[in-house]
Structures are given as structure tokens and as C-alpha cells.
Amino acid sequence: MKTAILFAGQGAQHVGMGKDFYAEYPGFRRVFDLLPEEQRRIAFEGPAEELKKTENTQPIMLAFALGVYRVLQEHGFVPDMAAGLSLGEYSALAAAGVFDDKTAVELITFRGKQMAKASEGTDTVMSAVIGLEREAAENACREAQSEGDVEIANYNCPGQIVVSGTEAGVTACERNAKELGARRCIRLEVSGPFHTSYMKPAGKALAEYFRGRTFGRMEFPVVFNCLGREKTGAETVRELLVRQVSGSVYFEDTIRYMAERGVTRTLEIGPRRALSGFVRKTDRNIETMSIETTEDLGKVIAWTEKQQ
Template structure:
């Protein structure tokens, strides 16, 4: 019998919480990871992760490096316990940077600097208060897309996160998103929930940030990944550095095809999926996308050690 195939996925914004590394705070590999991040950023990210305040941790410019740091620390701890590397990796939006670090394609310190820059440029692209996002629950993908087209007269509104069947996130200018929320409910959506975010992320309004990322990525060394990484923009694998750069810059202003990413992992033969990082959002999504993959969140010392013992190198 061939060895089982496992997938690792890394969470994006929204999974952060104060104390998210509390069960691992005394582990040398985790402390080392936090020190590397502090050094790169020039401020005490470790203290912010451990103590908050929550409002400051939730600022995009802090959230993005904090999540890449927490996920990388957890992944390194898993490896230190003898866990084998996954057969395929992916990350939800921001989490794609954690996946590339895990795959050896991107240095951790470079990733931390990149996502801090990414956050700054995403925030600058649209003034706070002008753009927003909303989750539409209970409508299929095509219906949400058509609702967005119908509301185009109100401004920009686009389907930007295809998370699970019946859960699509839209983004755009405030008036257009609110119009699409109302029209979605008229079309039979169960709920339309405005998200607590500071911008219309992954929409075409993020194009200035995508262009800035394209320029910045040219200055960063990228290598061919040692583990296959599925990219958000098109659910494809990439081995060339320039192709990876292109996917990362396009990702800023393109939709996140998450449900298709999980389905692709299943097609590749994966039967187990582990979410490495704080929270359990992707674990919950996986269970709603397919019954063919067993999903588990590795968000504590105990869970990481158990996974490592079950998946020995």
C-alpha cells in the first residue's frame, strides 16, 4: 500500500488572535522565529502577538506579518518533532506566503518584509471607508457573479473569495457592495454579512497594490518550491521563480479560488488536510467542500505533536 498523501494549508487574515502562540511560547524554535520577525520589522511583534491589544494586532499592516510568523513557527515546530513535509501545500490569500516559506521557495525573513509591504499597499490602494467586503451565504457562485454585474451601476462590486459551495465573498465600493447584498437576499441568499475589514481586498480596486507588489517581488529571491504549492489565482502549480512572482502580484487584485484548491488536492490523491496556523477557518471550509479529505487544525502544541507522530519523516 502506498503512503498516504497529506496536504498542508495556511490561513489568511481573520484567523489572528491575541495569544495565538501561547501553547508554544517556551519552545526554542518558536522563540527563534519570533526573534527573526522582530529583527526584520524593527518592533516587538512577539509582544503584540502575546499581549495585544487586539485592535492593534488586527490592523492589516500588523496582521499580515503576524500570521505568517505564527504559521511558520507552528510549521517549524511540527518539523522539529519529526513530522514529514506535506505532499502539497496552499494558503488562503496571505497564507500563500506561509505555504511558499514551508516549501522552501521563499525565505521567512523575506516573506515577513513582503507581507508588511503588501499590507501597506493594499491599505493605500483605497482610502479607508470607501471600500468594503461582504459574505454572501446560500447562493451559488454563478448567481453571485450575476448579482455583482447587475449592481455595477452603483460602483465596483466583484466576487472575490470562492470559499465553499454557498459561501462567496464580494468586494468593492461601499454603495455597490450594499446594493449587491440587498439583491443577493432578494435572489434567495440565506444571509449577506458585511465584513469588518478596512478595504475591498482581492477586487480590481487593488490593482495599484498589485503593481507595487510586482515591482517589489523583483527584488526578492524566489526558488523552485521543494513541495508543490497550489496558487490562489488559478489553482495551478508553479516551479519557476518568475511565474511565482506573477501569481503573487496578481493575487492581490484577483479572486481566491479556495474551494477549487481543496478539490484539486483531492484529485491529487490527498486524503488528509492539516491547517497549520491559528484558528480553524480552513478546516471548517474543507469539511463543507468535500467529504473525501479528513481535515484537522494544527493550532496548538498538542495538535502539532500529534500530527507529527502520525506523519513521521
């Protein structure tokens, strides 16, 4: 039996996240203390509007994820494979040894600032289209282009696809989707048109920032968002991270790829449990576990020690 670890992305954050882990686990504290004091305060105390800002959400989410993972490592946990949703991919790569914790926080802080900058003045929205298959959702987007920009940002799982673009484009896409059989469309509370062509300036900035940086070798496989599979020898981590910021996230493909390679269990790290829901909707044969609270972490530590 193989276990894959999954790291949550933006949208899962909530005020108070990490406070209980910080009080109880020195290993978590060492990572979370890499954040500026102001961001730790925002994570623990809010306000929610500050936590929702991309430039704050991304480093806080990464520090939470890596802090929990380092505690698991101390107890002997080693996954067979890893992936993360959007910013969670940086946590997955750090867990696999590609970045150290300090470098990971620096990289994601830069990414968050550049994505926030690329979002300024865009007047865009994101919407989750529920109950429509991939081809139909793509058709709904294509037919909406005459009314405004709209692109598919995330293929999360069967029947859940996220679109993003201008208000007019997304509204037209939602209308088309419902005509094609979508059950509903849910507007998302996010601060930018992530994983669309609007983020290309952020990708260009990342490419410059990565220039000359040396990345470590992976200690276990990471499945990449923009591929839905592992990278080939001809592909580089820096190239894929640049592509990822403005390209669609193929999370459903990621789960199917893992299942094909023998993964029978996933462990999600992050506030809320959205990724575990995506896994269950994609492949019900995969067992899901998640760590959202210190109680969850204690249970996984006990499970890990029993496996040894």
C-alpha cells in the same frame, strides 16, 4: 494517502496567538523573533484593533504559521502539497523552500504595508454571501454595478462567496443575492477591499519590489490562489503573487484540484479553523486536521512520528 498543508489568512488572528507556542517551542521562537518586538507584543497582548491592522496582521500570521511548520519539520513532517488563503500563500511558498523565513517576513511586511496604503480612503466593505452558488453570486454582483462598485474577492467553498466594494455596491449585491436565494450575508471585520481591483496599486508596488529577487525552487507543489491549480512552466511565482493581491481567491477550486491529485487529508495551521470548514463543505471525503494550540501541535507530532 496524501496530505496537504493549508495556511490560514487574514481574519483568523486573535489576541494571544502564538504565546503558548513561543513559551514551549524553540523552533517556533526562532521564527517569531524575526518580527519586531512591538508586533510580538501586539500578537500576545493586543489591543485587538492594532492586531487587526493589515500591516500588523500579515507578518504576525505568517510568523505564526511558519513557526509551527518549522516545529513540525523538526519532527519529520513533509506535506505532499500546500496552499494558503491570501497571505497564507506566502507561508506555503516559504514552507516549500521558495523563500527563507527572513525573506518571507520581509516580503509579507512590505505586502501588508502596501495593501494598507491601497485601502486608505476607499470607504469599502466586504461581505460573505452564504447559501448561493457561484453563477448566481456573479449575477448578483453584476446587477449591482449600476449602484456601486462590487467584485467577488473569494470563492471559499460551495455556498460561501465573499464580495467587496463600496457600501452602496455591496449593499445592492447583498439585496440581489437574497432575492436569488442566499440565506444570509455577513459583513466582515476587515480593514480593506482585499482581492479586488482596489489593490492594483499594491500589486504594482509588489512587482517593483520583486524585481531582481531570486526565488528558490519548490520542494513540493503549491496550489496558487489566483489559479486554483499549480503554476505552469510559463508562469512565475512573482507574477502570480502580483496577480493574487488584486485577483479573486479560488480556494474551492484549490481543494478540488488537490482532491483530484490524491489528497485525502489536510492539515490547517492557523488560529481558528476556517479553512478546515471550507474543505469539509467542498469535499467530505477529505479528512481534516488543524493546529491552533500547542495541544493540537503535540497530537500532530505524535501522528507524524507514527507514520515514519
